[in-house]
Amino acid sequence: MYCSVGNVASRRIITLLTDFGLKDPYVASMKGVMYSINPEVIVVDISHNISSFDIQEGAFVLACAFKYFPKGTVHVVVVDPGVGTERRGIVVESNNYLFVGPDNGVLMLAAHIDGARRVVEITNRKYMRSKITHTFHGRDIFAPVAAYLSLGVSISEIGKEIEDYMVPKFVKPEYSRDKVKAYVIHIDKFGNVITNVTSRIVFEELKWSYGQKLIVELPGGESMLVPFQKSYGFVKKGTPLLLIDSEDFLELAINMGSAAEEFGIARGALITIYPSSNSSV
Structure with missing residues (x-):
């Protein structure tokens, strides 16, 4: 049937x-x-x-x-x-x-x-x-x-x-080698900034690993050095970090804080992320 x-x-x-x-x-x-x-x-x-x-x-x-x-x-x-x-x-x-x-x-x-x-x-x-x-x-x-x-x-x-179906820009992130231009697809209740970059891209294409320091270029042009960790508690309260969230997306967060509010990031923004030359925390 x-x-x-x-x-x-x-x-x-x-x-x-x-x-x-x-x-x-x-x-x-x-x-x-x-x-x-x-x-x-x-x-x-x-x-x-x-x-x-x-x-x-x-x-x-x-x-x-x-x-x-x-x-x-x-x-x-x-x-x-x-x-x-x-x-x-x-x-x-x-x-x-x-x-x-x-x-x-x-x-x-x-x-x-x-x-x-x-x-x-x-x-x-x-x-x-x-x-x-x-x-x-x-x-x-x-x-x-x-x-x-x-x-x-x-x-x-x-x-x-x-073959000419619509594919919005939030579907596929732009990346090359170890650098990605991530599209912010969602801001959750906690102010976590969720991007369209999946764990597959992070680990298989970009070859990042937990413990790396990554440079995050914000929409306003500022840059900051952020650790890539498994979860929020691996950094001190108020510290920004990158992680793979429970839905398998790359997320910019602040432990017990709002990354969206702190950095002025809204849905639809683009943030560029790539490794620092000093690659370990």
Whole structure:
């Protein structure tokens, strides 16, 4: 009844991530469409509290959550300020998952982390609702497509493969040799500055190691020498450090302080990081 991505587990789980909130009927309507097509599917809510229209926030939350689900899960994201325009609907197949949503970049951070294999534009009306409104593609297109994918419909049946899909600048950091230009994708409650640089890039591409001293060039032009450590407690209170956070991203932090406030860093900023010639702490 179910098919798989490669040789991975069956697609019986669909996740939902939206900026809809829970006051209105939008989330329930999407679930109703999916259950009508596949009554056996398991639908899991990641969040419906993404800030309205905030594509980058949606992409970050998806990138944090997607990997904890079984292989073959279908992840649906509706943060879609361009709904009803010429923006396309897409399905992204990665090494282990399928992602369904608008072609506005919200899917691509997670898909890139998992290894995006192909992207198709959703065009086959057979897998959409018979009536498609201009303002609710989440219910009329993305929900039914996800449900049919959970039943084993091939991604190739959904539409034709495309290569000109949108990849926002926050998806892929710029790096060469041991130097990286990191994009700030999130500031958390504690003022930790979370970048789009993953541990794979840090250890496999940049070849950094814990205990190194790294130079951090801030958006305002200032530079500082910062230790790269495993966790906050390896430095004294009030001391800045770099670390790999619990979601596998490189983070600039201050032990028991706010790096964002201290250094005036906002989401969307670029910080350049590279080793000091004096490489050990």
